[in-house]
Amino acid sequence: MRIEAVKGEFALLPVVLRHLHLLRETAKLYVAHYSTAIEGNQLKPNEIKAVIQFxxxxxxxxxxxxxxxxxxxxLP
Structure with missing residues (x-):
C-alpha cells in the first residue's frame, strides 16, 4: 500500500517539459544501446550518443x- 500512496503523490507532480525531453532522449539512447548490444553491437552509450547526434x-x-x-x- 505504501507504493500506491507514493505513486499517487507522484501523479500530482507537474512535469517540466525540458525534463520530459531529457528523459525521452536518455531512454532512446539506452534502448538503442541495449537492443543492439544483444545483436553483438560493441558501441558504448557515449558512442551511440555521437551516432544519434550525427x-x-x-x-x-x-x-x-x-x-x-x-x-x-x-523508435517513436
Missing part, C-alpha cells in the same frame, strides 16, 4: 553504426 564515425565499426541508425528508425 557526430560520430568509428572506423571499422560501420556495421555497428548502421545497426544503431536502423534501430532508431523503429
Amino acid at each position: 557526430k560520430g564515425h568509428f572506423p571499422g565499426r560501420e556495421r555497428d553504426e548502421h545497426e544503431v541508425e536502423k534501430g532508431l528508425l523503429c
